Amino acid sequence: MDREPLAPPPPPGRWAAVLLSLLAHALLLAALAWGVRWKASSEQTVVQAELWAALPQQAAPRMTPPPPPPPPSPEPAPAPHVPKPLPPVPMAAPDTHDADIALERQRKREEQARQQALERAREEKRAQAKREREQREKEKAAQEKAAQEKAARAKAEREKAEREKAEQERLAQQKKQAEDKRKAEALARQLEAQRQENLRRMQSLAGANGDATATGKDLRSAGPLGPSSSYAGKVVAKVRPNIVYPDEIVGNPRAEVEVRTAPDGTIVGTRLLQSSGNKAWDDAVLRALQKTETLPRDIDGRVPPSLVIVFRPKD
Known part of the structure; x- marks a missing residue:
């Protein structure tokens, strides 16, 4: 790793002190292990057992043996020789001012990078929201336009159907009026023909007194005087x-x-x-x-x- 140009140089004899400390710890562990193993081997376990016959029998009184002599006390093991650790070599306090400055710069750079990442994320989120909003507005406008076109088509079709219906009704009314007029004229002609026929029939029954050149329809020719006042x-x-x-x-x-x-x-x-x-x-x-x-x-x-x-x- 590249060292900072202003960082202090490493203190001398650092690796020698580390090796000496490791050696002292290894000797201490070995002494402890040897003491535990010696204590475990010096302990003795006394086991007693009782024998029983197949049939119950009365046994003779047992002779009480003399108490065994006390076991000799073990001699204490000599304490392991632990070498005294060497006194630490006084080291000069390192100058951490430049390191603190470097750490502060590093922290500021990381904080700035984090802020920039957050700002980019917020900008991306705002841009995404804007794109989604524009997309929704476009879809809404398209739907409204389609609805307006559909309403316009429906209105045009409805007006066309109404015009066609009105035209059909007008034609039907004209046809009905023409048919009624034709029937009325035919009925009038029929009634007139029937009336004339009735007149001729009644005249033939009563006998008209007009001359051969008479053109009237009455039986008798009337004078200039009309009916009486009463x-x-x-x-x-x-x-x-x-x-x-x-x-x-x-x-x-x-x-x-x-x-x-x-x-x-x-x-x-x-x-x-x-x-x-x-x-x-x-x-x-x-x-x-x-x-x-x-x-x-x-x-x-x-x-x-x-x-x-x-x-x-x-x-």
Whole structure:
């Protein structure tokens, strides 16, 4: 090992003192071992035994032997000769100032290295935590972006489905309206054809008095005068008993109805010209006319082919 340049030189005679000390200790150990071995060999052990016969017998009194002479006391072993250790050679107190300085420097270097290692570990830990935090933020941002894209796709699909449903409903409504219109027109044509057929049938039964060039639908040609002034009251008096209106009427609504009749007074058609504003009253009047079926004859014996009648609840 390299010596410090300022360390003191080793003291002289150091190895000789060490060898002399080892030799003195070895002699001391040998003397102790010899003394223990001599003491163990000088001790004697006395053993006594008793003999018994196979059958119990009474033995004769035993002669008491004279006591043995006491054993001679052993002579004490001479004490081992232990050489006196040489007095230690006085050594000069080493100068430890430079060694303390070197140790202090070494301790400072180790402490500095330890602090640097701790600082590096803390920096690495902070960097690892920062990387983990950035990774979590990236993952969170990616998840939020994916959730937003998913919500946007779901919203777009929902709006598309709603538009398609609205379009289908509109097309279905248009188709239904067209179908209802077609059915209404077909029903109107059928009713008109049936009415014309009924008129022709009734005219053929009653016999029309018009000439060959007549283009009307009535049985007789009417003059410039219409029905009498009291004829409307007769019609209302005949129709009113058939009006069924259970609800209480507010005010006195006025329903104006056109009635078409055959020459014999049979009602062949009704049409509401002006509503009273109360649909229930209008429907009740039309149902009463259908239930009446025929109208009374006028004072001249004829039934007007078409007339307009006004119905009021309080007339």
